[in-house]
Structure formats: C-alpha cells, structure tokens
Amino acid sequence: MSRTHISAVINGDETEFLTEDGTSLLNALRDEVGLTGAKEGCGTGDCGSCSVLIDDRVTCACLVFAPEADGATIVTVEGLATSGELHPLQQCFLEGAALQCGICTPGFLMAAKALLDRNPDPTETEIRYALAGNLCRCTGYDKIIRAVQEAAREIREK
Amino acid sequence: MAITEENPGYKWVGTRPIRPDGLEKVTGKARFGADLALPGMLHGKVVRSPHAHAEIVSIDTSAAEAMPGVKAVITGADFPDLAANGAHAGDIDVATNTIARDKVLYEGHVVAAVAAITREQAEAAAKAVEITYEVLPHVLTVDEAMADGAPLLHDGMITKGVDPAPEDPSNIASKILHERGDLDQGFGEADSVVEREFTTKPVHQGYIEPHAAVADANSDGRANLWCSSQGHFQMRAYTATVLGVSPGNIKVTAAEIGGGFGGKTVIYLEPLAVRLSQRAGRPVKLVMDRDEVFRATGPTSGTRIKVKMGATKDGKMTAAEVWMAYEAGAYAGSPVGAAGMTAIACYDIPNFVVEGYDVVCNKPRVAAYRAPGAPMAAFAVESVVDELARNLEIDPIDIRLANAAVEGTQASYGPKFPRIGFVETLEAIKDHPNYSEELGPNQGRGVSAGFWFNAGMMSSATVHINENGTATVVTGSPDIGGSRQSMALMAAEELGIPYESIKPVVADTETVGFNDVTGGSRVTLATGAAVVDACRLVVEDLRSRAAKTWDVELDQVEWVEGQAQHIDGAQPPLSLGDLAKKSGRTGGPISANASLNSRGVGAGFSTQLCDVEVDPETGVTRVIRYLTAQDAGRAISPDYVEGQMQGGVVQGIGWALNEEYIHDTDGVMENPSFLDYRIPVASDLPMIDCSIVEVPNPAHPYGVRGVGEVGIVPPMAAVGNAINDAVDVRMTELPMSPIKVLEAITDQSD
The missing domain is CATH 3.30.365.10 (Aldehyde oxidase/xanthine dehydrogenase, molybdopterin binding domain)
Structure with missing residues (x-):
C-alpha cells in the first residue's frame, strides 16, 4: 500500500511523516510522529481527549485524516510549554489540583487555550460551554473550571 | 496554638502542595496504557460475539491466518481448560469471561484475537475469523432471568444461601439475608409507613482511558506485561491463572491509569496479549475501542429494589423491609452482598429484614463501580426516608439525626460501629448557608445520606x-x-x-x-x-x-x-x-x-444536599447547587479529598439523570458511545461545594478513613428528593431522564 508524505509544522518544528490515507491525525501523531500527549478516549469525537490546535482552531485529532494536516500548523500539549516554561494553564491546573488521573488533561488544556486565546475574560458559563466537548470522569469539573478562571486572570495581568 | 484533634500540629499532612506526578x-x-510502543511490536484486535447468548458451533481461523501481516490468531482452545483441571469456580468464570469456550454469554464476549503488523491488518484479520453460532434465547433483566422457565446461562447454577438448597438450577446465583427484631411489631408501632418499588439500569464506570495492555513474552515462559489497571499484582494473579503459569513468570509494570472507579480491578486483555505475543514471538499491544469498553467491560448492576419503612410521629424509625435483585451480568458476582450490608447501615432500626438476590443475565459481567452495590440501595432507601419525613412533617436532616448510627450502634450488617462521623456530616449540611438558600419557582431541595465500609x-x-x-x-x-x-x-x-x-x-x-x-x-x-x-x-x-x-x-x-x-x-x-x-x-x-x-478500616459517611430546577414543559432537570459533606477521618491531601468528593457526586448526578445501558430485543447494546451514553459535561453542572468532616479513624496513624467511594452513594436520592420537592413527583426509576420526569408530571396532573 502506498503511503502519503505529509509536511506540517508541529509544535514549531517542520515535521515530515508518512501515513496511509485512512489513518487519523491522532494515530499519525501518536504512532508516526511519536507524540503521545493527545489521547484516544473514544475515537468518535465525543470525549475531547485528543484535542489539538490545527491552525489555531481546537480540533479532535481523531476526526481528522492525517493527510488533511498537510501544510497545517499543529500544536499539541507537548508544545504548550515554551522554552521549558509552563503555560499559565498548565501551572494553574497543577496548583489548583485540576486533574486526578490526568488522561483528559491534555485535551482540556488545549481546549482551554483555544478559549483564552479568543476570549481572555470568559465567564464561568462561557468556560463551561467552551469545555463541554471535553469529558472528565474524575473531577466533576469544579477544579478544572476554577483553574481556567485563575489562568485567565494571570494571563490578563501579565 | 494547642495541639488538639482539630489542630494536630502537622507540618505537611493537610497541606496542598503540587502533586509529584x-x-x-x-x-x-505521562505514559498511560496505550502510550507504550516496543521495537517490533504488533497490534492486536479482539473478535467479539454479536449475539447475547449462543453456542459456538465452530471457529475457522484459516482465512484470518492467511491474511497479510497476520502473525497470530488465538481462540479459547489456546488456553488451559480450567474446568477440566478442577479449578475454583471463580477462576473458571474469570477465564471464560476473558475468552469464551463453548458458549458466549453476552454481546461483546471475546471469542478470538489476532495480532498483525499494523492496526489495519489486525482489524481486517479479526473480521476474517469465521465463527458459526447457534443462537440461544436470552434474558436481559432480573425480571426475565428470575421468571419461571427462563433460559439458563449456566446449567449447573444452584442458588447458594438457600436452605435446603434448591434441586433445580436457575439464574439466581445466591441469596443474602440480614434480619433483626420483629417486622410486624415494628410496622405496628409506626405512625407512617411508606412502601415503594424502584428500578435502576446498568451504568458504566465511564473512565476516559480504554483498557490497554502490551505484552512481551519470551520463549522460556516468562513475560513482561505493561497495563493500565487498578492493581498490577491482581493483573499478574489473574493473568497467571488464565494462562496456567506461575505468577512469578509474569512481570507487570503499572502504566499511569486513566480512570478506573473499580472497572480496572479485573482482567480483560492481559492474558490475550501474552498469549498472542507467545504465539507471534513479538511484543503485542491490545487497546480497546470505546464501544468495546461499553459492550464488554464494567458496568455495574441494573436492579429492582422494594423498600418498606415505618416511623413514629417523632421520626423514630421502627421497621424496614428491603428486597433487592441485582444483575450480575454473565457470571455470578453482583454487588448485592454489599448492597444488603449498606442499605440501611446509616440508621439504628430495631426491626428489619434485608433480602437480596444475585442474578445472572446475558449482559457483560458486572465489575466493581465506586462503593459497589450501595448507590442503588441508597437511592431506594433514601427516597423512602424522604417520603417518611414529608408525611410526618419532619425536617429531612432531623429525621436522619433521630436515627443516625453513632459509635456503639450495632450496624445492620453485624458489628458495632467504632467512632464514626455520620452525625457530623448531617450537622455540616444543616449548618451550611446552602441549607437555607431561597428557592425559586420549579426549584427544589433534596437531602440524602450514604455509608460505605472502606477497605x-x-x-x-x-x-x-x-x-x-x-x-x-x-x-x-x-x-x-x-x-x-x-x-x-x-x-x-x-x-x-x-x-x-x-x-x-x-x-x-x-x-x-x-x-x-x-x-x-x-x-x-x-x-x-x-x-x-x-x-x-x-x-x-x-x-x-x-x-x-x-x-x-x-x-x-x-x-x-x-x-x-x-x-x-x-x-x-x-x-x-x-x-x-x-x-x-x-x-x-x-x-x-x-x-x-490493614489494622482497622474506618467507615465512611456522606450527607449531600442538592438543589434542582425542573422545567415542567420538558421534564429537564438541572442541578443548580450542590453541597457534599463527607467524613474523611483525616484529609492528608485536602485537594484530592475534595476531588474524590466532587467526582463521586458528579458520577452520581450522571447516574441520576442521564446514564443507562440500552439494549435492543436481541440483547445488543444500542448506545455504546459517549455520544449516546451521556456522562455529565461541564455545562451540565454547577460548582460542587465540599465540606470535609474530620472525625479521625482511631485505627490509622493519622486518622485516615478513605474517601474514594462513599461520595457516589447519596446523589441519586438527593436529586430525586429535590425533584420531588420541586414538582411534587416521586421518581422511582433511574435515570430520571426528561421523558420520565415529564410523564410523571403529566400523570400527576391527569
């Protein structure tokens, strides 16, 4: 079976990989590129654990065919911290105990980043709806929402 | 400041630093179950039964074995026949649940597994395994399974716990019974008696990480296994049993685990991965798809529960009669035992009978789910307690305080309670501002309580x-x-x-x-x-x-x-x-x-307060405020104690309002996805207020009781009681989905 050659900017690096046409971007990221931060919780776009940014837009990587990523700029959770410094969302998730098992955390961080990039001062309701595509079974969301509120505050005050 | 029980003078215990991981x-x-890749690793795929109940007539693996990239195909015949070896019944059940032998007992039951170079090749080969079934009649609920003449899952199942033992086999694996005092006398002393019947559906633990295992077997019989589980020693023991090898031959490394809630205390993929790796001579990774997780793992039992309770006009409970039947799924072992022990354990009731049945049916074998068995029983009992309080015009906290188990109370399941903090959780709710917050139109408030042993x-x-x-x-x-x-x-x-x-x-x-x-x-x-x-x-x-x-x-x-x-x-x-x-x-x-x-567990109690708003036009219930008070004994790590409390509550809210297994008449699950099996999302919920109560467990050096489970026991009745307070309908079926609430409102106004 012939494989398709894909070039994309992933977490700031020019990256090339080969993929079959029917492979999801999620599987390509995990198996071909070696970035296992995005998780598969459902494979059908219902849980948000594979959320990544594709050209600044939060997307379930399981719903995108890998060849569609050709030429795109992709950010995964591995690219969220810059030069070793945590993004305020990462820091606030840690300080606010906004994770228990942590499997959903990469997806929540990416979805929350997409929210704060477009709305630096969201209400609690706006945060809850922006993150409604991301399932967490451990926390009941309380501490996640508070961590996003705190991160938004810190980003605004910077 | 003086060192006291409230201020023990700890420097680290009770603080909130950043977690080490x-x-x-x-x-x-962090590396979770599916994140590991080894050189030369193959991808596996499991072949599952499309039928709820069927004889396996034949399996032909030759076409699958001939497909590109395929390195191994296994069936039940590749595992030792534990029944023929005289193994313990429980081990035989584990083995045949892992991979069926002559009969499949639920849709999703494993029949074969393949390993191939790529994921796609494995999926194609799995489809090429040819299996001929003779479909048998099936039973899906306790009612169907307990009916006269019901088709049997296990020909030799004689009900345990009945004396004399029944002569004929049935789908009832066992009966449990707890009794004390004189029921007739107790109900005779009551000024109000409430009797209700409840049903609940199977619900899944719903962990976000599907099961995953990587095995690397060597030709000398030893194997390395990496898996996401709640206990890698347990995985080792079960895997060794199913494979018929010494546990010392298997080294298990725990991956980070993406949620479990009880559902990852049992094996599914591990022995299959080891056997495939042995056959192929290469490492093999097996990962479930989400629909496989729903069809073949977990869930917890669907139930039918009848409760009759009586109390005097000053709120003293005089008698309780509880009858319960719990679905076990395909093999004996529902949590009805724990349900029977916990059902009325919050209260000191002089006269009671608690009777329960463990019933097999053609659904996936149930697994532990957070306080296994207790939440359904509490839904029934705490709804009836609420109704008693209403009939007697007593505050719902006060009726619970009047009967609350305290140190020295003889628990309904036998022993005397040591120091416990149930009363303190009731008082924490009553003293909280939420208890007197004003309610608007179509809004209501519900109280509920729960007990869990802790282990x-x-x-x-x-x-x-x-x-x-x-x-x-x-x-x-x-x-x-x-x-x-x-x-x-x-x-x-x-x-x-x-x-x-x-x-x-x-x-x-x-x-x-x-x-x-x-x-x-x-x-x-x-x-x-x-x-x-x-x-x-x-x-x-x-x-x-x-x-x-x-x-x-x-x-x-x-x-x-x-x-x-x-x-x-x-x-x-x-x-x-x-x-x-x-x-x-x-x-x-x-x-x-x-x-x-362990040198002494500390019983856990939780009392919860739920405010809802019900839309009388649609039947949609929205939780608008929630407070949970739980006795942690000592909160070593308060952030994560609160996390357990909040997480338990929200799983309970999902169980109360949305979640259920839906099967068609053929016994095929109709909603095996997170789209159709809807767990709560952030926009469904308010913040979950927590009140950590600390009544130290005298048997632990820091007073710890354990906090993971009891939080899921009260929510269903708390929500149901709040719905009753809002729109005056008593909900007796879970989930209390919009259509059921709307029907109840419509029936009431007819």
Whole structure:
C-alpha cells in the first residue's frame, strides 16, 4: 500500500511523516510522529481527549485524516510549554489540583487555550460551554473550571 | 496554638502542595496504557460475539491466518481448560469471561484475537475469523432471568444461601439475608409507613482511558506485561491463572491509569496479549475501542429494589423491609452482598429484614463501580426516608439525626460501629448557608445520606534514604487520583523533611512487595500505613546511628524535624543529610520495608444536599447547587479529598439523570458511545461545594478513613428528593431522564 508524505509544522518544528490515507491525525501523531500527549478516549469525537490546535482552531485529532494536516500548523500539549516554561494553564491546573488521573488533561488544556486565546475574560458559563466537548470522569469539573478562571486572570495581568 | 484533634500540629499532612506526578501529566509526558510502543511490536484486535447468548458451533481461523501481516490468531482452545483441571469456580468464570469456550454469554464476549503488523491488518484479520453460532434465547433483566422457565446461562447454577438448597438450577446465583427484631411489631408501632418499588439500569464506570495492555513474552515462559489497571499484582494473579503459569513468570509494570472507579480491578486483555505475543514471538499491544469498553467491560448492576419503612410521629424509625435483585451480568458476582450490608447501615432500626438476590443475565459481567452495590440501595432507601419525613412533617436532616448510627450502634450488617462521623456530616449540611438558600419557582431541595465500609487489605512499602538525605518512597498501589501525594505528605511528616525531598514511586511487581488493588478507598489508609511504618523503621535506624556516632544510649536520641537531637543538647544535632552521607560508616544504606494487612478500616459517611430546577414543559432537570459533606477521618491531601468528593457526586448526578445501558430485543447494546451514553459535561453542572468532616479513624496513624467511594452513594436520592420537592413527583426509576420526569408530571396532573 502506498503511503502519503505529509509536511506540517508541529509544535514549531517542520515535521515530515508518512501515513496511509485512512489513518487519523491522532494515530499519525501518536504512532508516526511519536507524540503521545493527545489521547484516544473514544475515537468518535465525543470525549475531547485528543484535542489539538490545527491552525489555531481546537480540533479532535481523531476526526481528522492525517493527510488533511498537510501544510497545517499543529500544536499539541507537548508544545504548550515554551522554552521549558509552563503555560499559565498548565501551572494553574497543577496548583489548583485540576486533574486526578490526568488522561483528559491534555485535551482540556488545549481546549482551554483555544478559549483564552479568543476570549481572555470568559465567564464561568462561557468556560463551561467552551469545555463541554471535553469529558472528565474524575473531577466533576469544579477544579478544572476554577483553574481556567485563575489562568485567565494571570494571563490578563501579565 | 494547642495541639488538639482539630489542630494536630502537622507540618505537611493537610497541606496542598503540587502533586509529584503533576508536571508529567500537564505536559503530555505521562505514559498511560496505550502510550507504550516496543521495537517490533504488533497490534492486536479482539473478535467479539454479536449475539447475547449462543453456542459456538465452530471457529475457522484459516482465512484470518492467511491474511497479510497476520502473525497470530488465538481462540479459547489456546488456553488451559480450567474446568477440566478442577479449578475454583471463580477462576473458571474469570477465564471464560476473558475468552469464551463453548458458549458466549453476552454481546461483546471475546471469542478470538489476532495480532498483525499494523492496526489495519489486525482489524481486517479479526473480521476474517469465521465463527458459526447457534443462537440461544436470552434474558436481559432480573425480571426475565428470575421468571419461571427462563433460559439458563449456566446449567449447573444452584442458588447458594438457600436452605435446603434448591434441586433445580436457575439464574439466581445466591441469596443474602440480614434480619433483626420483629417486622410486624415494628410496622405496628409506626405512625407512617411508606412502601415503594424502584428500578435502576446498568451504568458504566465511564473512565476516559480504554483498557490497554502490551505484552512481551519470551520463549522460556516468562513475560513482561505493561497495563493500565487498578492493581498490577491482581493483573499478574489473574493473568497467571488464565494462562496456567506461575505468577512469578509474569512481570507487570503499572502504566499511569486513566480512570478506573473499580472497572480496572479485573482482567480483560492481559492474558490475550501474552498469549498472542507467545504465539507471534513479538511484543503485542491490545487497546480497546470505546464501544468495546461499553459492550464488554464494567458496568455495574441494573436492579429492582422494594423498600418498606415505618416511623413514629417523632421520626423514630421502627421497621424496614428491603428486597433487592441485582444483575450480575454473565457470571455470578453482583454487588448485592454489599448492597444488603449498606442499605440501611446509616440508621439504628430495631426491626428489619434485608433480602437480596444475585442474578445472572446475558449482559457483560458486572465489575466493581465506586462503593459497589450501595448507590442503588441508597437511592431506594433514601427516597423512602424522604417520603417518611414529608408525611410526618419532619425536617429531612432531623429525621436522619433521630436515627443516625453513632459509635456503639450495632450496624445492620453485624458489628458495632467504632467512632464514626455520620452525625457530623448531617450537622455540616444543616449548618451550611446552602441549607437555607431561597428557592425559586420549579426549584427544589433534596437531602440524602450514604455509608460505605472502606477497605483495608494488604500493602507493602519501601523507603530508601538517598545519599543527600532525600527519600524515595516505593509502593505498589497504582495512583489513580493523587495518592502519590498522600504518600509523600505522610512520609514528609514522619521523616521531618520537606515534601519536595520525597519522591513517591509506584513500582512493578518485581520491585516492591505485594499490594492489593487500588480499590475500596484503601490506598491512603492501608498503603499509607505501610509507608508510615517503613518511615518509622527508618527513623528508628537513624536514631540508632546517631546514638552510635555519639556513643550514647538509644533513648538519649530524639528525632525532631528531620534531625537526630540529643535529649540534653549534649551533641550538635545530626540532620538526615548528615546521617545519609555517613551511612557507609554506620551500617550501610538506610532503607526499610513494611508490609501489613490493614489494622482497622474506618467507615465512611456522606450527607449531600442538592438543589434542582425542573422545567415542567420538558421534564429537564438541572442541578443548580450542590453541597457534599463527607467524613474523611483525616484529609492528608485536602485537594484530592475534595476531588474524590466532587467526582463521586458528579458520577452520581450522571447516574441520576442521564446514564443507562440500552439494549435492543436481541440483547445488543444500542448506545455504546459517549455520544449516546451521556456522562455529565461541564455545562451540565454547577460548582460542587465540599465540606470535609474530620472525625479521625482511631485505627490509622493519622486518622485516615478513605474517601474514594462513599461520595457516589447519596446523589441519586438527593436529586430525586429535590425533584420531588420541586414538582411534587416521586421518581422511582433511574435515570430520571426528561421523558420520565415529564410523564410523571403529566400523570400527576391527569
């Protein structure tokens, strides 16, 4: 079976990989590129654990065919911290105990980043709806929402 | 400030530092079950039954074996026949649930498995395994399974717990019974008697990470296994049993686990992965799809429960009669036993009969789910208690206070309670501002309470002192919700060194002593006690080394804030770092092991307060405010105690309002996805207010009780009672979905 050659900017690096046409971007990221931060919780776009940014837009990587990523700029959770410094969302998730098992955390961080990039001062309701595509079974969301509120505050005050 | 029970003077216990494993989890580095890849690794795929109940007539694997990239195909015939070997019935059930032999018992039951070079090749080969079935009639509910003449899942199932034993087999695996006093007399003394019947559906634990296992078997019979589970020693034991090998031949390494809630205390993929790896001679990875998780793992039981309770006009409960039937799924072992023990355990009731049945049916074998069995029973009992309070015009907290179990109460399931904190949780709710918050139109408030035993069981821990005076704390309890932080906090407290100087580690089955599963709310309690024991041994050793160094008797040396001090100050103190540096001259490396079988669990109680708003036009119920009060004994790590409380509540809200297994008439699950099996999302919920009650467990060095489970016991009745308060309908079926609430409102106005 012939494989398709894909070039994309992933977490700031020019990256090339080969993929079959029917492979999801999620599987390509995990198996071909070696970035296992995005998780598969459902494979059908219902849980948000594979959320990544594709050209600044939060997307379930399981719903995108890998060849569609050709030429795109992709950010995964591995690219969220810059030069070793945590993004305020990462820091606030840690300080606010906004994770228990942590499997959903990469997806929540990416979805929350997409929210704060477009709305630096969201209400609690706006945060809850922006993150409604991301399932967490451990926390009941309380501490996640508070961590996003705190991160938004810190980003605004910077 | 004086050192008291409320202020024990701890430096680390009860603080909120950043968890030791946090950084890896916010940066994507943490390795969960599906994240491991080995050189030459194959991908596996499981073949599952499309039928709820069928004989396997034949399996032809030849076409699958001939497909490109396929390296191994296995069926039940590739595993030892434990039944023929005279194995224990429970082990036979584990083995045949892992892979069917002559008969499939539910849709999704494993029949075969394949391994191939790519995922796609494995999927294609799985479809090419040819299986001929003879479909049998099936039973899906306790009603169907208990009916006269029902098709039988197991021809030899004679109900246990009935004397004399029945002559004929049935789908009833066992009966449980608890009784005390005289029911007729008790109901005769009551001024109000309420009798209701309830039904609940199977619900899934809903962990976000699907099951995953990677096996690398060697030709000498040994194998390495990496898997995401709640207990890698348990995985080793089950896997060895199913494969018919010594546990010592299998090394299991715990991956980070993406949620379990009881559902990852059992095996599914592990023996299949090992056998495929043995056959193929290469490492094999098996990962479930989400629909496989729903069809073939978990869930917890669907139930039918009848409750009759009576109370006098001053609210004293005089009698309770509870009848319950719990679906076990395909094999004996529903949590009806725990349900029977917990159902009325919150209360001191002089006359009762609690009767329960464990019933098999053609659905996936149930697995533990957070306080297994208790939430359904509590939904029924706490709804009836609410109705009694309404009939008698008594405040819902006051009726519970009037009957609350306290220290010395003979629990309904037998023993006398030691010191417990149920009353304190009731008072915490009553004293909270939420209790008097004004309600608007179509809004209502509900109270509910719950009990869970908490477990102890076996744990081991090792503490190593590094050469610079920092410490490594090694346990074998997979950390599912922050327990490494609890271990580090307790070790810091014991050793007197900073939390940051301690590295807590979850080690593999060859690197640390045996640990039972991460379940039963036991890790901070039991594994924590092992860590405390090991730290105390280390401190004893350190004092002895200081005494030697100073040439004084041991009793002249105290351990204070991380350093050895001479009681008269006759010597300059020796810090842990000083002693570690000189360890070569004082007896060698400093380290200690401790192993224990729990020294006393501490019962857990939770009382919860739920405010809802019901839309009378649509029947949609929205939780607008929620408060949970829970006795933690001692909150070692308050952030993660709150996390357990909030998480339990929200799972309960999902169970109350949305979640259910839906099967078609053929016994095929119709909603095996997170789209159709709808767990709560952020926009469904308010903040979940927490009140941590601390009534220390006298049997634990820090008073820990365990907090993981009891939080899921009260929510269903709390929501149901709030709906009743809002729109005056008594909901007796879960989930209380919009259509059911709307029907109830419509029936009531007819």
